[in-house]
Amino acid sequence: MLRIDGLTKTYKxxxxxxxxxxxxxxxxxxxxLIGPSGAGKSTLIxxxxxxxxxxxxxxxxxxxxxxxxRTGELRRARRRIGMIFQEYALVERLTVMENVLSGRLxxxxxxxxxxxxxxxxxxxxxYRLLDRVGLMAHADKxxxxxxxxxRQRVGIARALAQDPELLLIDEPTAxxxxxxxxxxxxxxxxxCRERDLPAIINIHDVVLAQQFSDRIIGLQxxxxxxxxxxxxxxxxxxxxxxxxxxxxxxxxxxxxxxxxEAEEKAQAEKMLRAL
Amino acid sequence: MSTAYPTTWRKPPQMIQSRGWRIAxxxxxxAYLVLAVGSVEVNWARxxxxxxxxxxxxxxxxxPDFTTRWRDISNGLMESLTMTFTSTVVGVLIxxxxxxxxxxxxxxxxxxxxxxxxIAASRALQEIIVAIFFVALFGFxxxxxxxxxxxxxxxxxxxxxxxxxxxxxxxQAEAIRAxxxxxxxxxxxxxxxxxxxxxxxxxxxxxxxxxxxxxxIGIVGAGGIGAALSTSLSRxxxxxxxxxxxxxxxxxxxxxxSSGYLRKWVK
Numbered sequence: 001m002l003r004i005d006g007l008t009k010t011y012k013x014x015x016x017x018x019x020x021x022x023x024x025x026x027x028x029x030x031x032x033l034i035g036p037s038g039a040g041k042s043t044l045i046x047x048x049x050x051x052x053x054x055x056x057x058x059x060x061x062x063x064x065x066x067x068x069x070r071t072g073e074l075r076r077a078r079r080r081i082g083m084i085f086q087e088y089a090l091v092e093r094l095t096v097m098e099n100v101l102s103g104r105l106x107x108x109x110x111x112x113x114x115x116x117x118x119x120x121x122x123x124x125x126x127y128r129l130l131d132r133v134g135l136m137a138h139a140d141k142x143x144x145x146x147x148x149x150x151r152q153r154v155g156i157a158r159a160l161a162q163d164p165e166l167l168l169i170d171e172p173t174a175x176x177x178x179x180x181x182x183x184x185x186x187x188x189x190x191x192c193r194e195r196d197l198p199a200i201i202n203i204h205d206v207v208l209a210q211q212f213s214d215r216i217i218g219l220q221x222x223x224x225x226x227x228x229x230x231x232x233x234x235x236x237x238x239x240x241x242x243x244x245x246x247x248x249x250x251x252x253x254x255x256x257x258x259x260x261e262a263e264e265k266a267q268a269e270k271m272l273r274a275l
Numbered sequence: 276m277s278t279a280y281p282t283t284w285r286k287p288p289q290m291i292q293s294r295g296w297r298i299a300x301x302x303x304x305x306a307y308l309v310l311a312v313g314s315v316e317v318n319w320a321r322x323x324x325x326x327x328x329x330x331x332x333x334x335x336x337x338x339p340d341f342t343t344r345w346r347d348i349s350n351g352l353m354e355s356l357t358m359t360f361t362s363t364v365v366g367v368l369i370x371x372x373x374x375x376x377x378x379x380x381x382x383x384x385x386x387x388x389x390x391x392x393x394i395a396a397s398r399a400l401q402e403i404i405v406a407i408f409f410v411a412l413f414g415f416x417x418x419x420x421x422x423x424x425x426x427x428x429x430x431x432x433x434x435x436x437x438x439x440x441x442x443x444x445x446x447q448a449e450a451i452r453a454x455x456x457x458x459x460x461x462x463x464x465x466x467x468x469x470x471x472x473x474x475x476x477x478x479x480x481x482x483x484x485x486x487x488x489x490x491x492i493g494i495v496g497a498g499g500i501g502a503a504l505s506t507s508l509s510r511x512x513x514x515x516x517x518x519x520x521x522x523x524x525x526x527x528x529x530x531x532x533s534s535g536y537l538r539k540w541v542k
Contacts, residue, residue: 049453079455089450093468102464106455113460155450162454 001026002048002166002198007057007067009043009222017043018222020057025166025198030189032213032230033202036242039219041202045168048200049081050074061166079106082159084188086171088151090158092144096135099143099154100126103161122161129157133187149180156187160195167192167199174204181205185212206238335513336520344507344515351503352522355489358420358499363482365421366428371474373429374436375462380448381440390433397430406492420497424485431484435477436470443469472541479534483527490523 002025009018017040025031033041046052048059050066059066066077082103090099104122105113112118118126130136133153138146143154152172159167172188173181189212192199203209209216210230218226218233218241226237235247291297341348376382376390405426409419443466451465493501500519507515 051449051453075455075457077455078453081453083450083453085446085450087446089446091447091451091465091468092444093471094464098464102451102456103454105451105457105460105464110457110459110463113456114463158450158454168453 001062002200003058003060004048005058005060007044007047007059008055009040009047009052010055016222018047018054021219021222021224022057023217023224023227025200027198028192028196029215030192030199030201030213032209032216033200033219034204034206034209034216034241035219037204038221039241040222041219042170043222044219045083045170045200045202048166048168049078049083075106079162080165082162082164082167084152084155084159084167084169084172086174088148088155088175090143090151090154092142094143095139096130096141096143096146096154097126097139100129100157100161103158106162126157126161129160132160132191133157148176149184152176152180152184153187156184156191160191164197167197169199169201171202171204173208181208182211188212206233332513332516335515336517338514339518339521340512340514341518344503344512344518347503347506348500348515348519348522351493351498351500351519354417354420355486355493355499355501356526358417358424358489359482359486362421362424363428363478363485366425366485367432367474367478367481369425370429370432370436373433375440375466377433377437378440380443380445381458381462381466390437394430394433394437397426398434400426402427402488402492403495406495406497410496415496415498415502417498420489420492420499423492423497424488427488428481428485431481432474432477436474439470439473440466472538475541476534476538479537483530483534486530487523487527 005022007018007021010016021044033044035041043052047054048066054067057067061077064077069077091102098116101118101122104118108118130139133156135150135153138150143151146154169188172184176184185208188199191197201213210233213230216226216228216230216233217224218237220241225240238247288297291300373390373393376386377394379387382390402423406419406423409422413419447469448461448465451461456464489499490501490504493499494505496502500523504516504519507519
């Protein structure tokens with residue numbers, strides 16, 4: 001279980017990215033973290049595994065305060081926190097298998113990882129995960145030979161190879177098309193259910209967040225302004241998080257598209273007239 | 276209701292705003308150039324004598340003599356090639372840890388400053404100066420040349436490798452760091468795959484630079500083909516010198532072509 005207590009991050013430039021964020025993430029709960037760009041979503045999840053150093057506050061994973069660990073202990077703690085990234089962050093020139101096995105780096109010594117001689121159990125597990133995300137046939141391909149959706153699946157397999165107790169997921173669908181986005185979100189949620197894993201998903205797309213998470217946390221300039229079930233995201237709440245906007249239009253994707261099209265048409269007509 | 280927009284546009288001056296200063300600077304620069312060229316003393320008699328020698332040199336170049344001094348040439352060539360290859364391999368091996376240490380994003384500050392100063396020292400000294408120094412220390416011959424080229428390779432590869440490491444895609448390194456990987460594992464899994472093709476390319480490039488340099492430093496006594504060239508020039512054996520130059524050109528071209536091909540292949 002994860003418990004965040006008074007987490008604050010002030011960057012060297014003086015920008016306050018997070019102020020006094022506290023919440024708990026029980027087992028198996030998928031938390032959608034929403035908020036406008038620059039609200040501190042990325043900073044928040046990076047403060048948990050300390051890719052970004054928090055300025056103050058505590059991050060309890062089970063009985064360990066991650067914020068207080070020294071380098072060696074931090075590496076050991078990071079092994080149990082899987083992370084999935086926006087642009088997949090696969091090592092492009094390594095094979096798919098190497099990318100998945102890199103999830104075991106914290107568990108094996110340097111020499112083993114250098115010679116790529118992982119323990120049999122790790123290799124079997126890596127194949128099992130590749131099979132789970134449907135990429136069994138691609139194990140020996142180089143990561144840059146895959147499509148976006150496939151790469152994100154490799155990213156998921158890598159995070160799961162760590163045998164995590166917590167998943168941190170940073171904009172998993174930001175560079176994917178709508179259909180692939182939904183498939184990836186569904187896969188993530190299924191896996192969290194299977195393994196009873198808590199997950200914090202930092203996500204731009206409000207509709208997607210509502211559809212797939214158990215709980216929504218809204219950030220606005222580094223402060224938590226909403227914490228509740230997806231159904232609690234009323235127009236008033238969205239306005240509080242993101243500012244004034246036509247939220248009904250956003251919910252109806254189709255009507256939004258139509259609107260954009262109409263606007264484009266008007267623009268084209270305007271240009272024709274100008275000519 | 277249309278507004279009258281201007282129909283002409285000129286690019287505003289980018290560096291110096293005032294017109295007076297622009298003219299003054301241009302006139303000043305031209306005046307200095309004229310005076311400077313005027314101050315170069317030219318001994319025309321010597322130039323004419325030089326032209327004569329150039330003619331003989333070109334004649335020798337057109338009728339290269341590979342046979343008369345073939346023993347000297349082939350020995351020098353072997354020495355140069357050995358020196359080039361060994362110094363590139365040793366230099367690259369030494370420059371890898373130094374290059375990693377000189378990359379701000381993977382090395383702690385104190386290591387960074389040490390490695391940067393090693394690189395700066397190596398780059399500040401031109402090969403010929405280093406060669407003269409090593410020849411004075413260890414005597415004439417290929418060993419001084421080997422040390423010189425190794426030293427120069429460290430600065431070259433170290434600097435470019437460090438810059439390449441600083442330019443990597445940080446997201447990949449972040450992802451590997453997030454798995455709990457150690458520093459060595461981070462280098463092996465996130466950095467090495469990203470910089471390897473460029474490191475191979477740079478090493479091949481350095482190999483052909485080292486060959487060319489081996490010809491130059493030979494002239495100051497560091498052995499190799501340069502020593503043979505220097506000897507034949509000082510004996511006025513221009514046809515042997517021409518042969519040596521042709522061989523150097525041929526080898527450089529082969530190195531250039533094959534390294535280009537290899538670099539494309541390792542992408």
